[in-house]
Amino acid sequence: MSMRYFITRARIEHIEHIMRFEKKNKPFFSRFLPAQTLNRISYVYLIKQLSRVDNESHFLIVGKSNVVIGRVILTFLSIDKTTAELSYRLDSDFVGQGITTNVIKYLLPFWVCAGLSEITACVCDSNLASKRVLEKSGFKVIERITAGSNINKYVEDVCIYFWRANE
Secondary structure: OOOOOEEEEOOHHHHHHHHHHHHHHHHHHOOOOOHHHHHOOOHHHHHHHHHOOOOEEEEEEEOHHHOEEEEEEEEEOOOOOOEEEEEEEEOHHHOOOOHHHHHHHHHHHHHHHOOOOEEEEEEEOOOHHHHHHHHHOOOEEEEEEEEEEEEOOEEEEEEEEEEEOOO
16 A cells, blocks of 8 residues: 655644644754754744745645645745755655655746746765755766765765756
């Protein structure tokens, strides 16, 4: 039986669900994200993030019983919103099922219709699942930064991925 889920734009009223998702998965996320990224997640931080519609676009992946199982965030890098950085997180219980890849492939055409033409994403070299998501979604590695991130007191290489519309 395949996993059923839906995608929705994150709103202020979703903050409780997002906080539960982040708290549950913090140990898993700490394997791939810097501590300062994880430690800044709070109600105040999320309210600010979800209020910044000019700079960011947040989406939730919602599973059974309306439980948040993932997040996708676009941070716009240009005023005209043609370039952005992509980040995403998936509940550790759902990794390896193709959910994040399917969601990104689904959202890409909508983002292009909205005028987005280029997306970058940064991934620790050791995060093989995330690298697969990007590669299956049409992203290509454009740069590798040696010792580019500090994860749990370990220095990690970082891969920079790039996607361009109509390529």
